[in-house]
Amino acid sequence: MSLPITVFIAAKNEEKNLPRCLKSLEPAERTVVLDSQSTDATPQIAHEHGAEVVQFEYDGGYPKKRQWALNTLDIQSEWVFLLDADEVVPDALWAEIRNALSGGAADDAYLITKGFHFLGQKFVHGGFSHEAVLLFRRGCARFERLIDDPSGLDMEVHERKIVDGSVGAFDTPLIHEDFKGLKAYIERHNRYSTWEAHLRKAYLDGKTYGQESVEANLFGNTQERRRFLKKIAIQVPFEPLLWFLYHYIFRLGFLEGRPGLIASQIRRHYISHVRAKMYELRQSEK
Incomplete structure (x- = not known):
């Protein structure tokens, strides 16, 4: 049935x-x-x-x-x-x-x-x-x-x-x-990093992600906790390195062998691209 x-x-x-x-x-x-x-x-x-x-x-x-x-x-x-x-x-x-x-x-x-x-x-x-x-x-x-x-x-x-x-x-x-392979995977995340750069900039400029969004709450459900942690992460220095260490060391990604290293590196590069694009957006405003 x-x-x-x-x-x-x-x-x-x-x-x-x-x-x-x-x-x-x-x-x-x-x-x-x-x-x-x-x-x-x-x-x-x-x-x-x-x-x-x-x-x-x-x-x-x-x-x-x-x-x-x-x-x-x-x-x-x-x-x-x-x-x-x-x-x-x-x-x-x-x-x-x-x-x-x-x-x-x-x-x-x-x-x-x-x-x-x-x-x-x-x-x-x-x-x-x-x-x-x-x-x-x-x-x-x-x-x-x-x-x-x-x-x-x-x-x-x-x-x-x-x-x-x-x-x-x-x-x-x-x-x-x-x-679809790594080429498609990386190209897709390149587009995502452009989206996230604009989103992060909007939050840092006005403390809002938009008209209606999930509230950040460390003690809430999974969505709310992720939003809380993301709001902290986007404001700390060396964020790309911290994400690499989080996935590869703290969450034991190294136990997945070479794929674990590659996935952790891609995550680090993704955040690097987000922050680089945020910098470019700010420079274009000057």
Whole structure:
């Protein structure tokens, strides 16, 4: 029996990742691929697996792709599940979801861990996996409304969800593994660093990320704690080095071997790029 869940998959040129994702979604009532004008076989693959395809054209500002889908599309199911094309839902997670939804005291939203896989390896160490609100009752969660930045990204990057109601958590992580290679991975994070540079600058200039955002709270849920720690990190010197030490030494990323070193180095470079772009933005104002 299918679960009353509509799955939204954000995609653009995801022919290498999408088949694995779609094959793992059989328990869901409905699957919709939110496509950004892919030029590869992404739409065909979606149709072959019984998913709907909705094309999204971004006009700038808020909402971006996934919030637009929540605002615009006709959602009949009680629950919404947000995924990326490089994520797979394992059977054990579906079992947890089924148990939670069939009980009489289900929460309004659930945190799910994005289990980090990198260079063909499942990471146990390094602290690269993280939780996010991905499953929620229809109408009970929305993305933060942050600054309107000029990065041109049509999809939410690291925006968190604002939940009207209770938030639970599942134990089984998603399998988060990108098969498009390091070139695509690094190029994507280069675009993300432009977005984050504008976001950080807005916060440092005005102590706000935008019109509506998750509150920073050291003693709150995972989203609130991450926001609290990020607000501290962006103001300390040597931040790129600190992130490398955090992942590689403190969170034992070195136990993952060469992939752990590479992932920690990429994280350090990402933060370096963010801060360099922030400097460039400030110089352009002078």
